[in-house]
Ligand SMILES: Cc1cc2nc3c(=O)[nH]c(=O)nc-3n(C[C@H](O)[C@H](O)[C@H](O)COP(=O)(O)OP(=O)(O)OC[C@H]3O[C@@H](n4cnc5c(N)ncnc54)[C@H](O)[C@@H]3O)c2cc1C
């Protein structure tokens with residue numbers, strides 16, 4: 001018999017009265033899907049049920065605020081009175097009926113909030129220290145002693161209501177620079193009274209909250225204390241500090257420690273972008289674990305079951321918390337347990353899930369269009385063998401083809417290039433972005449195990465589709481470059497940056513030791529500059545905008561690191577607020593903001609001046625009787641997440657378009 005894969009990961013553990021079936025914990029992730037007054041919504045119940053079904057031992061329900069002036073967001077759970085217990089009872093039932101234990105994270109934002117989230121009030125904190133992230137308009141006032149004592153009581157009461165709702169464990173959110181962490185940190189606690197002034201007094205509030213909550217939940221339910229092992233900000237807590245702090249938290253009553261990292265001023269350490277390596281934070285939990293005798297949970301950038309197993313065996317932690325990996329694939333644990341690692345949809349840390357507010361109000365995932373939409377009906381078998389053609393095998397087209405296949409269509413996927421991937425290849429080629437290629441590999445595996453017929457080197461036109469007359473056509477043909485009028489733009493030394501990253505243009509292999517120019521300070525220009533510099537070129541990056549706007553459409557945490565890297569790369573120089581006015585075979589002429597011109601050596605010029613949607617004419621297809629849709633960049637230039645979400649939306653809507661239900665009245 002074959003040995004079970006990942007035996008330590010799938011071994012049980014007992015923490016006080018609670019048995020964990022395995023070592024996997026879902027870490028708290030706000031869903032922004034709450035009901036009125038911070039109550040639990042039916043959508044949240046469906047979302048957590050699915051994650052519990054996937055085999056996770058403990059589901060930590062997202063942060064619930066214990067007091068209204070401590071709300072971090074509009075869309076946050078509130079448990080400041082018994083009013084919302086009813087929803088939590090249903091939520092806990094759903095989690096437990098699906099085979100997992102349920103924990104609730106209790107939270108107070110302290111200074112890390114805006115007045116408009118807390119009814120126009122001024123935020124409160126141990127001391128009035130401005131947060132870089134929230135700025136001067138959100139500066140907090142210092143809590144009075146009576147308020148501090150009241151807050152200890154608020155945590156205890158919320159914990160009691162959580163227990164009444166049936167939660168098996170309580171997690172205190174003292175990580176990421178929120179109130180409990182603010183009392184501990186010398187950066188934010190400048191008091192000189194019983195609640196601050198030295199190490200002992202900074203510990204007093206967290207210890208008092210732990211003791212009060214422990215008293216409220218009883219000895220048989222674990223109290224998990226989540227804190228940042230290192231705050232990664234000047235003047236903040238370091239790992240050396242938290243090594244000293246950890247035993248005090250345990251002595252106060254914490255049954256397990258959950259070691260996260262960072263505060264809001266440095267979000268790239270809290271929810272790290274893809275440039276951070278696999279398992280980079282394990283040293284934090286390892287160092288804390290060496291100082292305490294209670295179980296320690298690690299979290300952050302653990303994507304592979306093999307990393308999790310190794311960390312447990314090496315004694316880096318006793319439990320592994322997964323956040324985004326369970327957003328993208330709730331069945332990560334079940335698949336790992338069955339040894340089907342290749343079936344796990346990989347989280348690339350693209351951070352679309354924390355992307356611009358408003359684009360997807362509830363939680364979502366770039367690769368998993370059902371995340372946050374678990375109440376949607378399952379895709380039915382409505383295709384009934386009808387023909388569907390998908391044109392373009394970028395992420396949008398591949399996902400559309402897979403969904404149509406699942407819905408029972410006979411699917412042909414046509415791709416103009418010799419391989420699938422499209423913009424996903426472009427996105428995953430620059431340095432530090434190779435995680436995105438894991439998603440491409442996953443999609444390729446899904447394609448090869450599906451019934452989709454793939455036609456490579458097959459560029460299709462709308463006229464050809466009309467002649468083929470499938471029942472359904474999905475146009476996922478991406479974008480085209482915006483054309484520029486520059487003297488010399490047609491020279492053979494001029495290349496589209498997009499094509500270079502796509503690998504269709506062998507020029508990248510010939511830039512070693514050459515001086516080249518990249519024209520465009522957007523995400524594509526900046527990434528192309530880094531890509532070419534990595535290949536030995538001396539790059540001049542010419543931006544029409546000010547340097548502060550470099551890569552402005554990139555995901556903000558990744559962007560922060562990209563800009564830092566560009567700034568310290570000796571092979572990249574930036575000229576801002578300038579235009580290229582002439583291109584010659586060996587040089588470019590640049591016009592600066594004051595109208596003066598300068599010439600610069602350039603054996604090649606890479607244009608990164610934006611793209612426009614390919615926008616195929618759907619009306620021609622529709623008038624030929626084909627149900628047609630256009631998705632992704634072909635429709636509107638966006639991200640992988642938008643292309644995948646479009647694919648899902650279009651396929652889900654097709655059933656009604658193909659088989660309309662007529663209601664007689
Ligand atoms: C430099 C760069 C970096 C990026 N980084 C990120 C990132 O980090 N994260 C992120 O989310 N997004 C990123 N994006 C955006 C992302 O690449 C796109 O939003 C995404 O690829 C759009 O997917 P799509 O399926 O709509 O189109 P595409 O990925 O563009 O796919 C279109 C496909 O259609 C094919 N095609 C075109 N015409 C035809 C035809 N007539 N017949 C057959 N096939 C055809 C093309 O060859 C191509 O394979 C980046 C974009 C660029 C340029």
Ligand SMILES: Cc1cc2nc3c(=O)[nH]c(=O)nc-3n(C[C@H](O)[C@H](O)[C@H](O)COP(=O)(O)O)c2cc1C
Nearest residue numbers: 027028029030062063270271299300301322323324
């Ligand atoms: C959408 C989203 C919401 C989050 N909300 C919370 C939260 O409510 N409480 C918390 O402690 N951490 C929160 N986090 C941080 C995660 O719990 C986790 O620590 C982080 O994502 C790193 O782990 P991962 O790499 O496994 O995702 C959130 C993360 C994401 C992506």
Ligand code: SF4
Nearest residue numbers: 347350351353365366
């Ligand atoms: S959106 Fe990106 S980072 Fe977030 S869970 Fe999905 S794949 Fe991971």
